[in-house]
Amino acid sequence: MLSFIYAAGGPATISPPTLIIDIALMAMLVVVAFAIVRMRSLFAIVMLQGVYSLMCAAWFVTLDAVDVAFTEAAVGAGISTVLMLSAMLLTDRQSAPVGAKKSLGPLLVCVLAGAAMFYAIPDMPAYGDANSPANTGPGMEYMTAAVTDVEIPNIVTAVLASYRGYDTMAETVVIFMAGLGVLLLLGLNGNAGFWQAKVQGQNIFSLTAPRTRILTSTEDKPETEPPAPDEAAPPKPKPKRKPAAAKKRAAKKPAAKKTAAKKPAAKKTGGKGSAS
Amino acid sequence: MAADNTHSAPANPVDIPWDAVLEWGLALASTGLIVSGAIFVLAGALGVLRMPDFFTRMHAAGMTDTLGAEFILLGLMLQAGFSQMTLKLLLVAFFLFLTSPTATHAIANAALKSGLKPQLGPYKAPELSEIEGKTPSEGAH
Amino acid sequence: MADEFLLKVYVAAAVLMMVGMALLLVRLIAGPALYDRALAVNSFGTKVVLFLCLFSLMNGRQDGVDIAILYALMNFIATVAILKFFRYRGLTGPMTSLPGSSKFDRLREARRQKEAS
Amino acid sequence: MNSHLILRTVSKFLIPLIVVYGLYVHFHGDFGPGGGFQAGVIVAAAVVLYALIFGIDACKVAVPPSWIRIGMTVGVMLFAGTGVVTWLLGGAFFDYDVLKYDPDHPAGQHLGIICVELGVLFTVATVMVAIFYAFGSRTPDISDEDW
Numbered sequence: 001m002l003s004f005i006y007a008a009g010g011p012a013t014i015s016p017p018t019l020i021i022d023i024a025l026m027a028m029l030v031v032v033a034f035a036i037v038r039m040r041s042l043f044a045i046v047m048l049q050g051v052y053s054l055m056c057a058a059w060f061v062t063l064d065a066v067d068v069a070f071t072e073a074a075v076g077a078g079i080s081t082v083l084m085l086s087a088m089l090l091t092d093r094q095s096a097p098v099g100a101k102k103s104l105g106p107l108l109v110c111v112l113a114g115a116a117m118f119y120a121i122p123d124m125p126a127y128g129d130a131n132s133p134a135n136t137g138p139g140m141e142y143m144t145a146a147v148t149d150v151e152i153p154n155i156v157t158a159v160l161a162s163y164r165g166y167d168t169m170a171e172t173v174v175i176f177m178a179g180l181g182v183l184l185l186l187g188l189n190g191n192a193g194f195w196q197a198k199v200q201g202q203n204i205f206s207l208t209a210p211r212t213r214i215l216t217s218t219e220d221k222p223e224t225e226p227p228a229p230d231e232a233a234p235p236k237p238k239p240k241r242k243p244a245a246a247k248k249r250a251a252k253k254p255a256a257k258k259t260a261a262k263k264p265a266a267k268k269t270g271g272k273g274s275a276s
Numbered sequence: 277m278a279a280d281n282t283h284s285a286p287a288n289p290v291d292i293p294w295d296a297v298l299e300w301g302l303a304l305a306s307t308g309l310i311v312s313g314a315i316f317v318l319a320g321a322l323g324v325l326r327m328p329d330f331f332t333r334m335h336a337a338g339m340t341d342t343l344g345a346e347f348i349l350l351g352l353m354l355q356a357g358f359s360q361m362t363l364k365l366l367l368v369a370f371f372l373f374l375t376s377p378t379a380t381h382a383i384a385n386a387a388l389k390s391g392l393k394p395q396l397g398p399y400k401a402p403e404l405s406e407i408e409g410k411t412p413s414e415g416a417h
Numbered sequence: 418m419a420d421e422f423l424l425k426v427y428v429a430a431a432v433l434m435m436v437g438m439a440l441l442l443v444r445l446i447a448g449p450a451l452y453d454r455a456l457a458v459n460s461f462g463t464k465v466v467l468f469l470c471l472f473s474l475m476n477g478r479q480d481g482v483d484i485a486i487l488y489a490l491m492n493f494i495a496t497v498a499i500l501k502f503f504r505y506r507g508l509t510g511p512m513t514s515l516p517g518s519s520k521f522d523r524l525r526e527a528r529r530q531k532e533a534s
Numbered sequence: 535m536n537s538h539l540i541l542r543t544v545s546k547f548l549i550p551l552i553v554v555y556g557l558y559v560h561f562h563g564d565f566g567p568g569g570g571f572q573a574g575v576i577v578a579a580a581v582v583l584y585a586l587i588f589g590i591d592a593c594k595v596a597v598p599p600s601w602i603r604i605g606m607t608v609g610v611m612l613f614a615g616t617g618v619v620t621w622l623l624g625g626a627f628f629d630y631d632v633l634k635y636d637p638d639h640p641a642g643q644h645l646g647i648i649c650v651e652l653g654v655l656f657t658v659a660t661v662m663v664a665i666f667y668a669f670g671s672r673t674p675d676i677s678d679e680d681w
Contacts, residue, residue, distance in 0.1 A: 017431075017475070020428075020432065021432070021435065024432075024439075025435070028435075028438065031442060031446075032442065035445075041451075043451050043499075043503075044451065046499070047454050047455065047458045047499065048446075050458055050495050051445060054461065054462060054465045054488070054492075057465075057484060058465050058468055058469060058472075061472060061480070061484060062472060066480040066481075066484070066566075067567045067572075069567070070567045070568050071571060071572055071575075073491060074487060074491065074572045074576055075575055077492060077495055078490075078491035078492075078495055078575070078579045078582075079575055079578060079579055079582065081494075081495040082494065082495070082498045082582050082586070082666065083665060083666065083669065085498055085499065085502050085508055086666065086669035087669055088502075089502075089507060089669070149640060149643065150640055150643045150644075150647075151640050151643070151644075152643075153564065153565050153566075154563065154564055154566060154567070156567075156569075157564055157651075158643075158647070160569065161569075161646070161647040161651060162628075162643055162646070165617070165627075165628035166627075166628065168613075168650065168654065169614060169617070169650075172609065172610055172613050172654050172657050172658075173610060175661050176606055176607075176609070176610045176657050176661065178665075179660070179661030179664045182661075182665050182668045186669070296419075299419045302419075303419040303422060306423070306426075307422075307423070310426055310427075310430050310471075311429075313467075314429075314430045314433040317433070317437050317463075317464060317467065318433055318436065318437050321436075321437035321440040321441050321460065321464070324440070324444050324457060324460060325440045325441070325443055330450055330452050330453055330456070337456055337457075337459070337460040341460055341464075345463055345466070348430065348467050348470070348471070349467075349470060352470055355423060356474065361479055361482060364479065364482040364483065364485075364486060365470060365482060368466060368470060368485050371486060371490060371493075371548075371551075372463060372466065372489050374547070374548065375489060375490070375493035375544070375548070376463055378493070378540060378541060378544045379493055379497070380456075380459070381540055381541070382500045382538075382541055383452060383455050383496070383500055385500075385504075385538070386503050386504040387450075390503065390504060392452060479566065480567050483559075483566055483567055483568065487555070487559075490548065490552050490555065490576075493583075494586070497541070497545075497583065498586055508585075508586060
């Protein structure tokens, strides 16, 4: 069956060992995907996602898509796990079970999309087919031109940075905007200050860096803060307080230092020793 | 090669094709290293699956992963020769040698400090009633 | 001749690595405690690194080894993150404090006393 | 104070190596896999490891948040600025050939690609660290029952 998929439309250019490894990796990917869907513990899901991206990258290497594998390795295995965990700090440890009625619609969509994909498989070009549209159109032009135009061995970099410079610039701007959005919503160094809220019956409060966390001057904040109006709404930092906090930062720095000096020496020396 | 040697070096009664000997010797050496490394790695995986409690599993995985990985990488280095590839494989081996025991140590430390007790005494298979009573699918902690 | 033999060895070793991955996957999905899972993830990463090295030697290309180096480093970061999350209930506190003496623990204790009073 | 001595020592040793490997990935991106994006993520991962091991307060001393704000914009400006420079030198936007003329070797292309990828590196690394700072600076109070 799978050899039919690889061979559809032309001679298979894939070697038998690679085919075995591909099939085994895909089978494991399916197993992990089902496990992720079935699990309720979010810790386990984060770990399984790390494993999923590990195997994805290994599979991309067997398919010779090395740059994609590199990105998957860098983002999926390391950073993504850390960011997922840090986002999980603000939510639950267990995912809520979804009723059978609610999952009927998505199931229908998934089944239809999967059936459409299986219907389209015979029209796909064979793996590594030199005459496929992807290999004969602009892609081939880039590959032949890059040898004399750019003269670097990695065609992917040449296409990414030179031929498609506009694309890459827009991607960079997209990443920049994502960072900007995070900065505006959450603040980088505790712009939101010391806040406390009740979300779904759980008390949540933020502890920010010592240079802007001024406990002495904002101790009355938690009492004056109104209770969260909506249970489902995440606690938002008030936009009003941001300029005030920025304005006061210069004035408050001595106060912050004083509070830091008052703290027990154990923590302070730990921070100092590791920083130097 | 062998035919040339018989004519050019008649003093040597037994003609030994040194190139092939070297090639096959290296191949067999690296095969031995890779196979033994793979057996170690596989034994570690089997130990993680079959051992009764967390600390024994950790022992199986930690020890055999380091040894097996170094064996396999050594076997690959023999084949790569003096090239950039060998340097990279050396880096992989070095990083694995540093990070794998450290990670295992951190796991053991976290598990012990959080109150996971090692199973002491001879291993007793759990009773059928105990297995049915528990739901092992979710995290115990 | 020797190369063909070695190719078979590489393929066999790569397949053995995948058998190991499958065994670890069982422990990862079934693992009773979360520490079992963390251990399985770490061991899984080692096996993927070895698999990538074997595969790139099999193809005679260097690219897989680059990714293997990256994995050896990234896997460590992921494991440390998971364990710090378990142990300290947060990602970013200092690891130098004894339990009960950290900033979070003191604040939690103060709030508990406040609620009790 | 001596808790996690092994972890701290190994991390102190590894963090510079991770950064160096990130720079290798960036400057070797012309010849092998990798490029600015991957290098940025690797450099960010080094910062994240530092924050994990030594605490985010120490990390904010080592990599101040003001650097993050500046780095994000510098990356985008470096990328777009390369295009503007080529434009001012008389070529089209992102026509790197005008950056440096060499009759038998496209040196301008190499220079332009490295500059552009450096911009991507700055933006990606700083944005990743920014997201980590933003999420990691908040610590909820988790009671023992919820844990």
